[in-house]
Amino acid sequence: MLFFNRENRFLISLFLSFLVGFVLFMISKNYLESFAILKEIKIILNRFSLSFILVGLVLTFLFFHKKVTWYNAWPNWKNPIVLSFHTIHVFWFWIIGMVMNGIVYMVIIVQRDVENLPSLFWFCLLFSLINAIMEEVIWRGILLSALKKHTSTCYAIFVTSVGFGLLHLAIGFSFFLSLLISLAGVIYAILTLKTNSIYPSIIFHFVINIGMVLSGLII
Numbered sequence: 001m002l003f004f005n006r007e008n009r010f011l012i013s014l015f016l017s018f019l020v021g022f023v024l025f026m027i028s029k030n031y032l033e034s035f036a037i038l039k040e041i042k043i044i045l046n047r048f049s050l051s052f053i054l055v056g057l058v059l060t061f062l063f064f065h066k067k068v069t070w071y072n073a074w075p076n077w078k079n080p081i082v083l084s085f086h087t088i089h090v091f092w093f094w095i096i097g098m099v100m101n102g103i104v105y106m107v108i109i110v111q112r113d114v115e116n117l118p119s120l121f122w123f124c125l126l127f128s129l130i131n132a133i134m135e136e137v138i139w140r141g142i143l144l145s146a147l148k149k150h151t152s153t154c155y156a157i158f159v160t161s162v163g164f165g166l167l168h169l170a171i172g173f174s175f176f177l178s179l180l181i182s183l184a185g186v187i188y189a190i191l192t193l194k195t196n197s198i199y200p201s202i203i204f205h206f207v208i209n210i211g212m213v214l215s216g217l218i219i
Contacts (some may be wrong), residue, residue, distance in 0.1 A: 047127060
């Protein structure tokens with residue numbers, strides 16, 4: 001690493017700190033499995049253990065005397081999303097995306113045992129909020145910001161989206177679902193870059209998490 005320039009050393013260290021944080025995250029996940037506590041509590045604690053990754057990334061920034069940036073700004077809805085066949089306002093792209101996903105999950109939810117849904121209410125809200133904030137700050141916040149600044153926009157979107165899917169594959173999601181999560185990562189990244197804010201992707205992610213919990217994909 002000493003033979004690389006300072007910027008490359010920073011990026012390599014960023015990836016290494018992520019890997020160390022990920023290993024600690026997986027160790028804590030396996031450790032939690034040994035406890036005789038409710039599954040809902042295990043899942044919530046597991047989401048909090050994503051802080052191992054988050055802390056590692058922040059420490060890398062501090063070590064290299066770099067400012068931690070994570071798109072912490074009020075959303076700018078003025079930038080359009082230009083598709084090959086149409087140009088759409090980023091706000092309506094955001095709304096349509098959440099509504100379409102909501103409809104898909106609703107079709108699954110109505111087929112479940114409705115009597116069990118009220119008992120999931122508080123777990124659903126807590127899990128969805130913690131997971132959305134932690135994962136978005138890591139992937140679309142710190143990592144996307146750092147990679148975009150030191151490499152290129154396309155590379156930043158690709159790496160964070162693929163990594164986002166692989167993280168879910170590692171914790172037990174199917175390959176197909178992990179692939180869909182990677183595609184969702186691309187959408188979250190586009191929303192973050194177009195609005196220059198992480199908050200639209202956090203809200204989108206929060207809505208998706210609610211759908212995943214109530215449809216039975218999480219618990």
